Amino acid sequence: MSTLVNDDVEKNANNENTHTSTLTVEIPIIPISTTSNEHADIIASPPVTVTVAEASKDTTDTAAIVVKSNNSENNNNNNNANLQQDQQQDQQRQQQNTNTTITTTMTISSKDKMDTDPAMANFKVLFVLTQLIGLTMIVLMGCWIGVHMGGLAGTSNPSIEFNWHPLLMTIGLIFLYGNAILVYRGFRSLRKRTLKLCHAAIHVVAFVLTVLALVAVFDSHNLAPKPIANMYSLHSWLGLAAVIMFCLQYVAGFAAFLAPGAKQSVRAALLPIHVYFGLFGFILAIAAALMGITEKAIFSVKDYSNLPSSGVMVNLCGVLYVTFGALVVYLVTNPNYKRKPLPEDTVLLTSAND
Ligand code: HEM
Ligand code: HEM
Numbered sequence: 629m630s631t632l633v634n635d636d637v638e639k640n641a642n643n644e645n646t647h648t649s650t651l652t653v654e655i656p657i658i659p660i661s662t663t664s665n666e667h668a669d670i671i672a673s674p675p676v677t678v679t680v681a682e683a684s685k686d687t688t689d690t691a692a693i694v695v696k697s698n699n700s701e702n703n704n705n706n707n708n709a710n711l712q713q714d715q716q717q718d719q720q721r722q723q724q725n726t727n728t729t730i731t732t733t734m735t736i737s738s739k740d741k742m743d744t745d746p747a748m749a750n751f752k753v754l755f756v757l758t759q760l761i762g763l764t765m766i767v768l769m770g771c772w773i774g775v776h777m778g779g780l781a782g783t784s785n786p787s788i789e790f791n792w793h794p795l796l797m798t799i800g801l802i803f804l805y806g807n808a809i810l811v812y813r814g815f816r817s818l819r820k821r822t823l824k825l826c827h828a829a830i831h832v833v834a835f836v837l838t839v840l841a842l843v844a845v846f847d848s849h850n851l852a853p854k855p856i857a858n859m860y861s862l863h864s865w866l867g868l869a870a871v872i873m874f875c876l877q878y879v880a881g882f883a884a885f886l887a888p889g890a891k892q893s894v895r896a897a898l899l900p901i902h903v904y905f906g907l908f909g910f911i912l913a914i915a916a917a918l919m920g921i922t923e924k925a926i927f928s929v930k931d932y933s934n935l936p937s938s939g940v941m942v943n944l945c946g947v948l949y950v951t952f953g954a955l956v957v958y959l960v961t962n963p964n965y966k967r968k969p970l971p972e973d974t975v976l977l978t979s980a981n982d
Pocket of ligand 1: 671793794797801802842845846849857858859860862863864865866867868869870913914916917918919920922923924
């Protein structure tokens with residue numbers, strides 16, 4: 629094991645704003661059956677230097693790795709004097725090094741303004757605040773349902789089964805949806821691929837809860853002693869539109885960015901569209917939820933116009949939806965908070981799926 633530090637890396641390390649990360653790289657040593665001194669240098673002259681060139685565009689995943697021999701200059705100067713000796717040594721090394729791999733740990737530093745930027749301190753405060761507001765929103769909805777709406781039940785009691793609908797929508801299509809899109813910024817130090825998997829996985833959980841929430845509301849209409857019409861309100865239209873948009877977005881995002889993964893140029897072109905529709909769907913879900921709680925409050929809160937405690941709770945829930953949504957959109961659209969690619973996102977040059 630040897631530690632390899634490249635000149636460029638050191639320059640970056642001295643820079644005031646750097647991001648440092650450690651990588652373990654396996655470098656296969658391929659014996660070449662030739663007596664050419666140039667090739668012999670490549671085979672036989674560790675340490676090898678690995679240069680990582682970061683992508684110039686934030687949205688793309690390209691990088692270049694240059695592997696070169698540190699000793700090649702010295703060896704070239706002494707070509708003639710050492711030629712015979714080198715050839716003998718090379719033959720010995722070729723025998724010893726067949727299929728050998730050097731595993732080495734290297735420290736890579738790259739410019740990352742974000743890490744030392746005071747804007748990041750703001751981000752952290754706002755990120756924690758967003759989580760607190762999101763959790764309060766869920767607890768408040770739970771309390772409203774538990775204290776004023778009769779709690780939760782299964783299909784045997786359709787009017788109470790309905791209560792799963794606002795609870796699961798609040799957790800799934802608002803809180804988890806918001807957090808899935810915050811994941812790239814909130815956990816910026818993780819590798820891009822890990823973040824993609826988290827982003828996709830949180831969206832799946834949000835989707836499952838959304839489906840259960842829809843089952844609950846359709847059951848509450850269809851299984852009622854006197855069945856209630858479906859899909860008559862603006863809330864239900866816009867709510868269903870948000871769910872359909874979410875599903876399309878998931879399929880497109882999965883196919884383009886995860887598996888099978890589009891070409892890099894196509895992914896770069898799709899990303900702004902993906903971000904736009906992702907945020908649009910989120911705002912639409914919040915708008916639908918606001919209509920939903922308003923409708924339910926008018927149906928169920930007794931003496932709503934005198935603002936009883938049940939009315940205050942449901943109103944506060946709406947205020948928290950709006951605040952949570954506003955914070956998520958701010959954190960996801962502020963260019964200062966955008967995650968910069970890490971060297972290890974790209975160092976292994978692993979195709980479309982990075
Ligand atoms: C983003 C979240 C939400 C979405 C996507 C959504 C979606 C839907 C859909 C598609 C329906 C139609 C069901 C049917 O016709 O049988 C519905 C009904 C309903 N939802 Fe929501 N909902 C959401 C949040 C809420 C919230 C937070 C409440 C608050 C209590 C709520 C209250 C209702 C009510 C009262 C109905 C039955 C009346 C109607 O069809 O408008 N919804 N919802
Ligand atoms: C309903 C599903 C989805 C929604 C609503 C959604 C929404 C979003 C949003 C709003 C962003 C911007 C985040 C930011 O700028 O910090 C984003 C970024 C991204 N999403 Fe999705 N997404 C969804 C599914 C997926 C899936 C399945 C994948 C596949 C892995 C994916 C891959 C990405 C990638 C690669 C980015 C770019 C992150 C960056 O700025 O570097 N998305 N998504």
